[in-house]
Amino acid sequence: MQKTIIAAKWIDGFWDRWIVHGVEKDDISSIRSFLVDKESWVETWGALARSWAERAVSLPAAEAETAWRKASLYYHLAQWIIPERNEEKKEWLLKSLQAARIADELSPLETHYVQLDVEGKTCFGRVRLPVKAKGAVIIINPLDSTKEELFTYEDDFLQNGFVTVSFDGPGQGETYVHSGLKGAAGRWEQFIHLLIDWTSSHFSLPICVFGTSSGASWAIYSSGHPKVRKVAAVSPAFESKEIQLPAYFVERVQFVSEEKGSVWLPQLERTTFRHPVLLVHGKRDTMVPSEHIYRLYDRLPVGKQLLEFDDEGHCCNYKLHYIRGYAASWFQE
Template sequence: MALVKSTIDKTLLTANLFDGFWDRWIVHGVEREDIDTLRSSYLTKDRWMDGWRKRADQKFLEAEKLEQDNSFAEAEMKFRAAGLYYQLMQWLIPERKTEKIGWLNVSLSAFEKADKLSPIKAKYVQLPIGEQNCFGRVRIPSQTKGVVIIINPLDSTKEELFTYELDFISKGYIVVSFDGPGQGQTFTFEGLRGTTRRWESFIDVLIDFTSNTFPNLPINLFGTSSGAAWALYGSCNPKVNKTVAVSPAFVGGGIKLPDYFVERSRFVLEEEKSLPSYELLPFRNPVMLFHGKQDVMVSDSNIYHLYEQLPQGKCLVEYEEEGHCCNYKLAEIRQKAVEWFESDKEV
């Protein structure tokens, strides 16, 4: 209980003091005005939960009104926005107790309502990892060019990254997105925590599932941060076509991670760091790397050394003003990724 309170307090302290804490949520769809309003007074747990609940409830009601008016496309996006705001509530709670489970279910319900309104239907899938299951979603547009497997960073759920999903399906790609060990439904419902071995198994099973389900389509991987690290692991699989890795995390990179993140990780990981060692990976397929030059978690030297290890067909794109995950270039990065998936050349 003491660790839970400490983790929440450190998370709230960071949210109060550092603007950069919010970058991830802004680029994933949280409105700056809502953040500024909540931060106008010091954020306590109660203020966080009440503030995001009221805003999520309001968006949910607006979505229902749009649905009643037959404005289905607008209603879909508003339900997804409500779901994202409910995500902020479950996200704050690090342990898989009733409060976290409850708000995750509320968020999932909002996303399910959005899915039902979309002309591109969602299939909900579970993949066994040992004796437990990983939860995922698959969306299949009518005209398909290939598949993109989105590998989410440790601290995110598959639902949080819904804009990635929408971008890829709008370009004609089937999207496969799962909560891996330590993430989302997989952690909260199953209690499955992350280890390096479990993540290796998860990526292997995920690629096999995708290849078996869509045997005649090229499979591409897209990941950010720790998700990019595991996308690089997946790039070694002969069933994979191309891989995009944005700000891949490194084992023991000599970087001090934020205290709140380190404490949050203890709840979802059984090992201190569950990441692949790039030096040991048998790289074989083309990789496109993205790196923000202001990244305080991934050094230039680490990226350049990794790039030297990559096989033919590789590409490196750097952004001078971006930090970790290149947050404010992510929409552009997804566009570049699509162009690269469809080309035999570097972008």
């Protein structure tokens, strides 16, 4: 936990993910120097979340929806720092879920809360419906993220006419906290196949998959499923001796892993790919070297595309809005 706080306090790039997912830069600047331990982190982000919730009450519906989503994101940040599955984490996660549901109620688009069983335990998901659906996009969240964090992903695909399907998988968010289901590579393989089959059984639409970082790795793995049409993968993570994952990330993942010492990524070198993949890479990515991306790209099937950005790092954070729009168009080709 302390490694995470040190990274947050001193490494500017730590915040890129949160900024592009909706956290205000001014909010980060106002509290960053006060983040010294778990208590200060939780109290500070909790207070900012309450501020956004209070602000939402007097706003028109569209603006109130945005404010509630920010409140949900900030409550998510409060629980995110707590790696253990305990009552404190559960309480903050519940506040995040409640704020997200209020935002959903204010939205003109329909939202359904759904469940999927993996090894007898419940995985929790959300499905949002556009006015007129052209297809369905399964959003695979990075390992230390939750479905509520990536609402901007949902918004972009919804605006392009896609149903969005987003679940907390094993070791993530609501699934980990409420069901106690931890992450493991084999369990995630089951989850991915069950999730695609679930989506296929509920929607008679072309199914595409989108993921970033570790979520991108599992998105590429899903390209081997016969019911998937296309996949877009941004900065897929690899488990390799040549690649050093951030220390704070490795430390955090151990709490939610069934097998210690593993970050439960798919073995892509052993995976058979079936359907086209849009592979996205930032050339300043210090976690995933370009040569790994190029070797993977060479193995992908016909119909593949490589989209690169000279000035972006891991996850191409500041190009994500453009990438999601590009992927939505490519999915429809």
